[in-house]
Amino acid sequence: MVTMDDISTAIIALVRLGAAARFVYCMVRLTAAEEQAAQYKKRAKNTVIFYIIAESIWQIKDLILYYYS
DSSP states (O other): OOOHHHHHHHHHHHHHHHHHHHHHHHHHHHHHOSTTHHHHHHHHHHHHHHHHHHHHHHHHHHHHHHHHO
16 A cells, blocks of 8 residues: 555655756756757756755655654
């Protein structure tokens, strides 16, 4: 039986994998397309910001559950 903890662990893994793949993709495109360098730098920066916010949300959730458990 799948629990909510298993589902949240799977979502965290997908977010981490997706953010890493997007960052690598932006870095590869950054080296290949010099005329669009600013665009891919911004996309890479936004990917890092998304990852930080996503990890922060999970940490806050864990703190709340720890505090009220």
